[in-house]
Amino acid sequence: EAEVAQxxxxxxTEKSQAxxxxxDPISGHATLYWYxxxxxxxxxxxxxxxDESVVDDSQLPKDRFSAERLKGVDSTLKIxxxxxxxxxxxxxxxxxxxxxxxxxxxxxxxxxxxxxxx
Amino acid sequence: KQEVTQIPAALSVPEGENLVLNCSFTDSAIYxxxxxxxxxxxxxxxxxxxxxxxxxxxSGRLNASLDKSSGRSTLYIAASxxxxxxxxxxxxxxxxxxxxxxxxxxxxxxx
Numbered sequence: 739e740a741e742v743a744q745x746x747x748x749x750x751t752e753k754s755q756a757x758x759x760x761x762d763p764i765s766g767h768a769t770l771y772w773y774x775x776x777x778x779x780x781x782x783x784x785x786x787x788x789d790e791s792v793v794d795d796s797q798l799p800k801d802r803f804s805a806e807r808l809k810g811v812d813s814t815l816k817i818x819x820x821x822x823x824x825x826x827x828x829x830x831x832x833x834x835x836x837x838x839x840x841x842x843x844x845x846x847x848x849x850x851x852x853x854x855x856x
Numbered sequence: 857k858q859e860v861t862q863i864p865a866a867l868s869v870p871e872g873e874n875l876v877l878n879c880s881f882t883d884s885a886i887y888x889x890x891x892x893x894x895x896x897x898x899x900x901x902x903x904x905x906x907x908x909x910x911x912x913x914x915s916g917r918l919n920a921s922l923d924k925s926s927g928r929s930t931l932y933i934a935a936s937x938x939x940x941x942x943x944x945x946x947x948x949x950x951x952x953x954x955x956x957x958x959x960x961x962x963x964x965x966x967x
Contacts, residue, residue, distance in 0.1 A: 769953060780860070780945055780957030781900070829899060836953030841887045841907035843949060847900040
């Protein structure tokens with residue numbers, strides 16, 4: 739069964755360093771999402787891509803976070819510089835075009851990258 | 857703005873008891889509601905998806921109900937097992953491509 743791949747699975751970094759996370763969605767999925775999940779909370783959307791275009795980055799802290807999906811397939815999320823408050827689980831998800839599946843629409847989640855900023 | 861709330865935040869039951877997890881949402885204009893399971897430090901696994909036109913969905917020991925008019929969903933897990941210990945998240949799809957999650961209920965099933 740096809741899965742969403744993420745790497746690394748764990749990352750420990752020091753404050754002010756740069757970190758990057760990678761996501762490879764399920765083949766053929768046009769939509770890719772990055773979520774941040776703080777311990778004890780539900781995932782919150784950071785950025786949504788439709789093919790290679792950003793369709794929603796309203797919750798992305800753009801002073802330090804950036805995301806790209808250059809060829810409309812895999813994606814990279816970068817934080818520079820990392821801050822203590824960035825410690826969280828970063829989840830990637832993918833789906834077909836929004837609305838295509840109708841009320842059965844769902845997103846498929848990867849295993850996540852757990853970030854610890856010291 | 858859609859708000860999703862899950863009560864209780866944590867629950868501990870002895871093995872064999874039935875689990876009842878609650879989810880409420882503020883805007884009834886939804887396309888579907890999903891229940892996910894999350895093991896510690898892991899990603900999300902979809903358990904059940906209830907379309908807005910449906911009242912319930914069942915999979916094995918799991919049953920989820922949806923009352924869209926009152927903004928509520930309940931996940932029932934029958935005859936709980938220690939392997940059911942995890943965090944359970946509900947999420948509503950209230951516009952295409954937009955999942956809104958609750959904070960989750962952390963479940964511990966003791967042998």
